[in-house]
Amino acid sequence: xxxxxxxxxxxxxxxxxxxxxxxxxxxxxxxxxxxxxxxxxxxxxxxxxxxxxxxxxxxxxxxxxxxxxxxxxxxxxxxxxxxxxxxxxxxxxxxxxxxxxxxxxxxxxxxxxxxxxxxxxxxxxxxxxxxxxxxxxxxxxxxxxxxxxxxxxxxxxxxxxxxxxxxxxxxxxxxxxxxxxxxxxxxxxxxxxxxxxxxxxxxxxxxxxxxxxxxxxxxxxxxxxxxxxxxxxxxxxxxxxxxxxxxxxxxxxxxxxxxxxxxxxxxxxxxxxxxxxxxxxxxxxxxxxxxxxxxxxxxxxxxxxxxxxxxxxxxxxxxxxxxxxxxxxxxxxxxxxxxxxxxxxxxxxxxxxx
Numbered sequence: 001x002x003x004x005x006x007x008x009x010x011x012x013x014x015x016x017x018x019x020x021x022x023x024x025x026x027x028x029x030x031x032x033x034x035x036x037x038x039x040x041x042x043x044x045x046x047x048x049x050x051x052x053x054x055x056x057x058x059x060x061x062x063x064x065x066x067x068x069x070x071x072x073x074x075x076x077x078x079x080x081x082x083x084x085x086x087x088x089x090x091x092x093x094x095x096x097x098x099x100x101x102x103x104x105x106x107x108x109x110x111x112x113x114x115x116x117x118x119x120x121x122x123x124x125x126x127x128x129x130x131x132x133x134x135x136x137x138x139x140x141x142x143x144x145x146x147x148x149x150x151x152x153x154x155x156x157x158x159x160x161x162x163x164x165x166x167x168x169x170x171x172x173x174x175x176x177x178x179x180x181x182x183x184x185x186x187x188x189x190x191x192x193x194x195x196x197x198x199x200x201x202x203x204x205x206x207x208x209x210x211x212x213x214x215x216x217x218x219x220x221x222x223x224x225x226x227x228x229x230x231x232x233x234x235x236x237x238x239x240x241x242x243x244x245x246x247x248x249x250x251x252x253x254x255x256x257x258x259x260x261x262x263x264x265x266x267x268x269x270x271x272x273x274x275x276x277x278x279x280x281x282x283x284x285x286x287x288x289x290x291x292x293x294x295x296x297x298x299x300x301x302x303x304x305x306x307x308x309x310x311x312x313x314x315x316x317x318x319x320x321x322x323x324x325x326x327x328x329x330x331x332x333x334x335x336x337x338x339x340x341x342x343x344x345x346x347x348x349x350x351x352x353x354x
Contacts, residue, residue: 001138001139001142001196001197001199001221002035002194002197002267002268002270002271003032003035003267003268003270003271003294004199004262004267004268004270004271004273004274005138005199005221006028006031006032006034006035006135006138007028007029007031007032007271007274007294008028008271008274008275008278008291009199009221009225009255009258009274010027010028010031010032010131010134010135010138010228011024011025011027011028011278011291012251012254012255012278012283012286013225013228013229013232013247013251013255014027014028014232015283015286015289016229016247016248016251017228017229017232017233017235017236018232018233018236019232019236021289021290021291023127025291025292026127026128026131026326027127027130027131027134027232028131028294029131029294029302029326030127030128030129030130030131030132030135030326030330030333031131031132031134031135031138032135032294033056033131033296033302033330034056034057034078034079034131034132034135034136034334035056035057035135036057036296037053037055037056037057037330037331037334038055038057038058039053039055039312040053040054040055041053043307043316044314044315044316045315045316045317045318045322046315046316046317046318047318049318051322051328051331053331053334054073054331054334054335054338055074056074056078056132056334056338057074057078057079058074058075072148072149072342072353072354073338073342073354074148075148075149076101076148076149076341076342076346076353076354077136077337077338077341077342077353078132078135078136078334078337078338079136079139079143079148080101080103080139080143080146080147080148081103081107081109081110081113081136081137081139081140081341082100082101082102082103082107082109082147082148082346082349082351082353083100083101083102083103083104083105083107083109083110083140083144084100084104084107084108084109084349084350084351085099085100085102085104086104086107086108087108088108089108089348089349089350092350098147098149098151098153100349100350100351101147101148101149101351101353102145102146102147102153103139103140103143103144103145103146103147103148104140104144105140105141105144105220105223105224106137106140106141106227107140108349109345109346109349110136110137110140112345112348113133113136113137113337113340113341113345114133114137114231114234114240115240115241116340116344116345117129117130117133117235117337118231118234118235118238118239118240119240120336121235121238123332123333123336124324124329124332125329125330125332125333125336128326128329128330128332128333129333129336129337130232130235131330131333132330132333132334132337133337134228134231134232136337137224137227137228137231138224138228140224141220141221141223141224142196142197142217142220142221142224143196144220145207145213146196151208152208153207153208153209154207154208155207155208156205156206156207157205157206157207158204158205158206159195159203159204159205160203160204160205161195161201161202161203162202162203162204162214163200163201163202163203194265194267195215196215196217197267198217198265199217199218199221199258199259199262199270200217200218200259200260200262200263201215201217201218202214202215202216202217202218203215203217218256218259218260221259222252222255222256222259225246225247225252225255226246226247226252227246229246229247229251230244230245230246233245248285250284250285251283251285254282254283258273258274258277258282262274271294275291275293278291279291296310297310297311298310301327302325302326302327302330303327305321305325305326305327306319306321306322306325306326306327306328307319307322307327341353342354
């Protein structure tokens, strides 16, 4: 999934669940920032203070992708959450270890991740952690069948649309596939190009086991929205076991329409369409909303507000508001999320990830 889903769709689902505008914006920004927080290491301040951040993403063409531990610390907890074959903690899927760490939609692992997020919402970074968890949760639909390690299971052969949108011509598609096979490791869905990320697309491919896999992104993405709303309602009730419903019928229809009519290859183009729809009152039940654009850099970014600059510097001027800034709270939440997934949840399922 890309910025159109993780930022704007997540915002609308949060509003439908009952979050106010301000909180929904925090959740949506944090959800998207998971894909953009590619830098790690200490931040130094001019008063001698320091803060150590972690990253939640690598670019697909990144030397860190050759480091298996780096993969385990980034791709597994933040993008390809192991599904344990959709089985409970005391069960194991048939086959080798790889079958335990393949990503599975709405798995017991994912549900436990969200339950813990709800139980820990009293932390200062509670909303930020919810946004992170929702990113990971939504990706269990888009990234299903793939694993966050380099493995033959992630091989993709003969990926093609089964609609008539013409995102790639046959010649260009073949050239891309050949290039990807030669240069990009079988990590996650890298060799599936952007097929898993486009909300409107139906497509198919052969995986590393030679199985023909057919995917219906509109159905999968809408299911993700419905379940996200379900867990957001539980968050608001502070009860991970509350009996709640998913999306309202009106919001479900509107999201489905946006998915089917926003036919751009680039996620950013779809994102701008979503922003316009939100601001002009397409989602009539919420009225015209002044949702901010998403920025990782510049004066409108969380990083700028926290550090006084969004550029990388050897030293920053310390501001008294740093400790309560969205940027700092987001990075606190990243660390809490990763620790909980890798050291608390996955070992229950017999998965040692780092």
